[in-house]
Structures are given as C-alpha cells and as structure tokens.
Amino acid sequence: MADADGLLQKLDEAIQDNLQGHATAVAQRCGQLALPADRLFGTLLRYAVSEDGALHAEKYFHTVGDDFHATRPSARWQHLVSLARVTASEFGKPAAGQEEPRALLGLS
DSSP states (O other), X not given: OOOHHHHHHHHHHHHHTTOHHHHHHHHHHHHHTTOOHHHHHHHHHHHHTTBXXXXXXXXXXXXXXXXXXXXXXXXXXXXXXXXXXXXXXXXTSBOTTOHHHHHHTTOO
C-alpha cells in the first residue's frame, strides 16, 4: 500500500487492536514513502491525548515531536516508528480525567 489515507487507516486499526508490530511497520512504510510526517503526527495525537498507558502518552508524543525535528533526516523516522509502537501499546488505557469532561462536552 502506498497511499497516505490507506496507510493511516491501517495505523488506526493496528493501534486499536494493540498490534505494536503492525503499527511500527505502517509508520516505517510511511517514512519509506516520504509521506508527510504531519499526517502521521496528527493520527497519533488523537491517541496521545486520550490514552495514557504506563508511558505518559502526551508527554512522550511531545518528546518525539521535538526529537523528530532535531534529528537528521536519515534517522528522524525512527522516532515516529517508536511512537507508533508506544501508541499501540497504550490504547485501551484511557488517560485519567477523560471521562467527565468528555461527557460534559457531549463527546462520550
């Protein structure tokens, strides 16, 4: 698969099924195809602010963003591949404090 929309859909599916290997493979493929990193970051951001896991998802998301932009182009996608794996591992473990505000905003 070589189109961004299809790959991002596969990434969503892998994350929601906690398939860490699949999520990393999709992220790696996005890097190989030189797809826009902002699309991948956008997909992963949704999970960084809703899921927590044991790895403090939002903080790690921001760390990866900083490191991605500070790393030489030939190695920067390794950061996104790692973030995809962590995101898949944390899915299904909601961040603390999500339920009440989502209900108040009618998002539940």
